[in-house]
Amino acid sequence: MSKKNTGAVVQQSLREKINAETEAFLASGKKIQEIPTGISGQDTQNGSRQIRITNKKA
Numbered sequence: 001m002s003k004k005n006t007g008a009v010v011q012q013s014l015r016e017k018i019n020a021e022t023e024a025f026l027a028s029g030k031k032i033q034e035i036p037t038g039i040s041g042q043d044t045q046n047g048s049r050q051i052r053i054t055n056k057k058a
Helices: 003-027
Strands: none
Touching: none
């Protein structure tokens, strides 16, 4: 099996796992909430939470 085929098998396996987990979630009576485009999950009351990649001091 080539490396390319191995990657495709892994991707398909992940898709199947996600589908199974989603079906189990929905079957348990829970619902998926769709968030409209343009809505942010970031809390504006607490300001932005930027990720700092380096520790360089300016």
